[in-house]
Amino acid sequence: MEKLKLLYFLLGVIGPGGGTLLFIGLPNSTTLMENQPAGIVVYTFSVNSTSDLSVTPTIINSNPLTSAFTIDQKPPNYLVVTTGNPVLDFETTPSSFDIQIYMKDDTMATNLQILTVQLANVNEPPVFLDNLATQVVTIYIQEETAQGNIYTILASDPEDPTSALTYSLLPASAPFTVSSTGVIRSTKTFDYETDPHSYSLTVKVTDSGGLSVNGSLVVMITNINDGTPYFTMTTTTFTMPEEENPGAVVATITAKDPDNAGFISTLYYSINTPNQYFSINELSGVIQVAKRIDVDAKTLRLNNIISLEIKVTDLPSSGNSNYTTINITIQDINDNPPVCTQYAWSYAVPETQVNGSLITDLRDQCNDIDIDPINNAFNFTGMSGLGSNERFQMIPAGSGKIILTGNLDFEDPSNIGAGNEYSLTISVQDIASPYYKQNIYVYIKTIPVDEYPPVFNSSSYVFNVSELSPPNSIIGYVYATERDYPYIGITYTLEGDGSTLGATSIFWIDPNTGVLKLSDYADYETKTQYTLLVKATDSASKFSTATVTVNILEVNDEKPVCTPNSYTLSVPINQATGTNIQNFKLTCTDRDSGPNSFQYVINSGNINNHFAFSPSSGSNVSSLVLALPFDYAKGGDTTWNYKLKVLINDGNLLSDSPQSKAVVQTGTVSLFINVYIPGLTTTKTTTTPSVIYVTKSENVYSPAAWYIPFVCTIGALLLLGFLGFLAYLLAKYCPCKGHTKPDTEPLLKPAEKKIKEDVFLEMTKFNTVFDGEAVDPITGNVYEYNSKSGARRWKDTKQPINTVPVSPQLPVSPTEQTSLPVQSSGTPNKKVKTPSTAVKAEDGAKATMPGTPNKLQTSQQTAPNLESENKSSPSRFPISPRHSPKVSPKIPKTPPA
Ligand SMILES: *[C@@H]1O[C@H](CO)[C@@H](O)[C@H](O)[C@H]1NC(C)=O
Ligand SMILES: *[C@@H]1O[C@H](CO)[C@@H](O)[C@H](O)[C@H]1NC(C)=O
Secondary structure, X not given: OHHHHHHHHHHOOEOOOOOEEEEEOOOXXXXXXXXXXXXXXXXXXXXXXXXXXXXXXXXXXOOHHHHHEEEEEEOOEEEEEEOOOOOOOOOOOOOEEXXXXXXXXXXXXXXXXXXXXXXXXXXXXXXXXXXXXXXXXXXXXXXXXXXXXXXXXXXEOOOXXXXXXXXXXXXXXXXXXXXXXXXXXXXXXXOOOOOOOEEEEEEEEEOOOOOEEEEEEEEEEEOOOOOOOEEOOOOOEEEEEOOOOOOOEEEEOOEEOHHHOOOOOOOEEEEOOOOOOEEEOOOOOEEEEOOXXXXXXXXXXXXXXXXXXXXXXXXXXXXXXXXXXXXXXXXXOOOOOOXXXXXXXEEEEEOOOOOOOEEEEHHHHEEOOOOOOOOOOEEEEEEEEEOOOOOEEEOOOOOOEEEXXXXXXXXXXXXXXXOOEEEEEEEEEEOOOOXXXXXXXXXXXXXXXXXXXXXXXXXXXXXEEEXXXXXXXXXXXXOEEOOOOOOOOXXXXXXXXXXXXXXXXOEEEOOOOOEEEEOOOOOOOOOOEEEEEEEEEEOOOOEEEEEEEEEEEOOOOOOOEEEOOEEEEEEEOOOOOOOEEEEEEEEEEOXXXXXXXXXXXXXXXXXXXXXXXXXXXXXXXXXXXXXXXXXXXXXXXXXXXXXXXXXXXXXXOOOOOHXXXXXXXXXXXXXXXXXXXXXXXXXXXXOOOOOOOOOOOOOOOOOOOOHHHHHHHHHHHHHHHHHHHHHHHHHHHOOOOOOOOOOOOOOOOHXXXXXXXXXXXXXHHHHHHOOEEEEOOOOOOEEEEOOOOOOEEEOOOOOOOOOOOOOOOOOOOHHHHHHHXXXXXXXXXXXXXXXXXXXXXXXXXXXXXXXXHHHHHHHHHOHHHOOOHHHHHHHHOOOOHHHOOOOOOOHHHOOXX
């Protein structure tokens, strides 16, 4: 014990004051298990001190290992506890080391005790030598990577690094294995899109002592761009209306990239089909209208479905692409009105168009190009018409068929007149919204049709016209009316009446007025009644006819014609009165007078009224009788040759017409009567006939035409001179007396020519020099005179001037011959007043013509052939004189006063 006290002292346990300071319960050595954590109480001790003052035991040695301990001061106990730093590992730290604990009190007593710590080895689990020891190790495997080693575990047993360890991997379902040497291997090829994207593995390493350590591994499967995008929209069929504005959204294409499942991925869209109508947003896949679409246009009309191939790709270029086709149906909208080829129509419809006729079908002329049957349907509505009066209707309603439901007859006063037209207004309108509408105007003009023939106001006409009516006289009127409206015109014509054309040609009808006129004289004696057919023709050649009976009214326009017309008789001086002279009779006819109408009047030459006709009237036959006896012996009679002019009047007693009664026509007969004394062989010379024709010409001139007498005088002188010269030439050179007009009488015998020429010479010369003759009032002798010079001479009536043989049965006195030239020369000059010089000259020139043949005939055939104008006129004009166009027919017939 002493020894220990000493040691204490030495050690300071016993301070100088004699106090003591001692560790109580602290051994010098202790055993500690390795790897103790902090806070483990290695030993608990207390302190024995003489001082009451506090003592603080402290570990004072500087061994780094001492920091693994500290002294927890809890007086009166003091605890040696581990700090855990450093961890006292048997394999890495000295297995035994000292801890010096020092303490000191206020008595300055100190004490130091060494605590030897003896480490004890314990069996430890294996430890990882890699990152598994401290963290979760993450391993990345790219998908599609072939199976194989992915990691090698590094671990060892702390007690014996060379000892074998056992490895295991959990969970067992994971597609990984670990080898006995700690190599982890994948057992499959991963697909990121189908497999889990990560695996959490626990590695367990166990040592031979059964201790193990766990490590955590996470295997991440990494994605690569190996998937093809696919479309995700539910339909590929879309519809849209036409005429959408550009920008309108039509469809949205959606797609996904399998590589990016669960992530926001970027895909790129495009339209692979060339098209002008649509565009697609490259990133959003929204399809929009790029251009207005008119489904009614040509190509889309045929197929209103637009197919587009859509492409989606996961990279702007060279990515994985996919395609799909979408169909966009363009729906028709009613965006087009009905369109007609024109909106104003004109029709010309004949007025005879029957009720119910189709005027027009407007539907044929209109069309709506909208393709939808609803949108392209249209109707015709609201027909209204100016003046149509329901005359036109649309049947069936709305059809566009315009039907005539009335009449268009112009003759119907309720219709509009010609030249106007009905005007209809019709609307053509869509039946679907927005009810496009357009007006159509239909103009219907009515064409007049010639429906009715003209109608005469009488089916037959009877007109009377005098046969004396001159051409251009109005016979009457025919009148036809035309029921057709408008009235255009009627033309009147004459049709044949079945007789010759010549018969109808004396009528003329005014084609416009229907006035029937004479174009020539009618002749009752030729035809008393005409039946004409008058025709009224309208503009369309419709016609009707009416008969026109024209009665030619009889007028006493024919003069009696008696035979013989001229005759030479011889009557013995002792002829008994009341007896017929030479059995001579006049037989008369008259075309328009009866046989009882004749009156016989001896107009001139009946000196002493010796001669008379019996009966003097009432018969067509009358005899010449001697009324009074001759008395030459007492001088009562001096005339031996009578020239009687007999006028035969037709009283026309049978006609009832007062007008015709007033007209008396007169025929003329010339008779030459010689009185002879029976028994005498030579002809007794007698005085010249007491009837003398005196030429008298008179002209009336206008005072203004002062030159006419002058010209006429000069002309007459020249004519006379010429005639004289011509006569001289004829007398000198021409044995045949010049040309004569054709004659029906037989010509002379050649043997008699010489004689006759001599006679003619005398007469011609006579005519040439002395152009007139007259009776001396004192002597009663005839003298001749020249009208120009006034020269005169007695006419030699006693000398026979020819020796022409007379007719054997008709003894002719020589004196008779001398009278012939007197009459002949007088005949041509016997004229009435003529109004103009032209006619006068013509007549004057012509006047010589009848005279010439008369002389010739006289010379060859004697008296019977010597005829007055009464004979010559009919022969020259075989046709009735009034038919002669140039010469006024009546004038020559008027007897000279
Ligand atoms: C290791 O892991 C297994 C399973 O998860 C477990 O049962 C065991 O207790 C763990 N051991 C250690 C030392 O953690
Ligand atoms: C004369 O009249 C009678 C009737 O009175 C008639 O028979 C006869 O034929 C007429 N003669 C001529 C020539 O006309």
